[in-house]
Amino acid sequence: MSHKVFITDDHFMIVEGIRSLLQNEPGIHWMGHAMDAASCLEFLKTQQPDVILMDINLPDQKGTALCKTVKTLYPQVQILGLSTYNQQPVIRDMLSNGASGYLLKNASKEELIDAIDMVAAGGEYLCMEAAESLKNKVAAKPIITKREREILHLICDGLTNPEIAEKLFISLPTANTHRKSLLAKFGAKNVASLVKMAVEGGLV
Amino acid sequence: MSHKVFITDDHFMIVEGIRSLLQNEPGIHWMGHAMDAASCLEFLKTQQPDVILMDINLPDQKGTALCKTVKTLYPQVQILGLSTYNQQPVIRDMLSNGASGYLLKNASKEELIDAIDMVAAGGEYLCMEAAESLKNKVAAKPIITKREREILHLICDGLTNPEIAEKLFISLPTANTHRKSLLAKFGAKNVASLVKMAVEGGLV
């Protein structure tokens, strides 16, 4: 039986590469592509593929958000995350938002087809690098509140406690409290490592 | 006349995509690809393309370094930087290391061919996004010394002045001096913004 495959990626060259790889492949039915989240959802209104290859970084929406939306509206559609580089927190997010697998863009043709077959059959597929990095780092992104995220942004922009307090119309001790809960939640011993984690975790 | 094109990129899908786009294009002679810097240099020993499409992130070497090497050994070869996302400091590095242009991987087929024609003719090509970001941000990466880079790494890892001093067998005032010259060179008012710039600038 033939798997219907759709791709959502704003990188034209990637789309073209995958199309070229898959279009003459028996067992794969190429449905087309979307360059952003909106067109992807538009497409899904009329047709549902078996598998969507989905980029992490889309122009109008985060891949993780789109992933969640799609899985809510069309639970039977399997999603395979696609990304250029190995980014643990994002992989984690994708999987927890319903993706069935994750693939790096330097994967071979065989790996790509394997992955599609696996997730179309209801299984899971993680490329070696992703699996490796999920094992090694237990660095789960902590759950922070809306206010804390605000403070985190300002800290990353180099604002001090007094400046944050002034900007948000709160007292200095309050700003300090938020800063300290951020440090505690991230397990960081100072702003330096906090900022590094935040930037690398894509929170900024 | 036909332009000889070679590509160096470790992302199989990209290579495949570009090959698919270019192989039937009149005026383009597809020479093949290399997945890393070493094979690229190996290939150049026997044949020289007119244009090399070169990824920024290679497994064995930085694209910028390879760029420099190639331009030193084969000045007549034109290099076109290729990358997924828009990263000002890297673009700057590529250009100052001899690249003739820069292209994002979401470029269209027309843009790709235009770019190849331009640089093959000895001209320059910058994709709109890259040109834009080079104009907007004057945030040139400051020149820092080897020692300062060392300190910068430790700061980003969350080490304090006393810890850095102990680790590098230098006195606390010295560690502090290095930290302060980093802040001065980056124009950062505290570690938070320093770390952010360093991480975003790809120095970590």
Place this chain on the structure above:
DNA sequence: CGGTCAATCGTCTGAATGGATGATTTTGCC
């Protein structure tokens, strides 16, 4: 209603940072 948690405000304190300024010793380079 009672429990939990986010968000706010507070005090106290030692440690670390950031700014100013100057000096000495290597080291690299012409």
Place this chain on the structure above:
DNA sequence: GGCAAAATCATCCATTCAGACGATTGACCG
């Protein structure tokens, strides 16, 4: 050899940070 830059060390001082406490308010939820 001699210059310039890098790397080292130093003192002084105000500000800021980070840890350890505690406390109140309001919102949401079972």
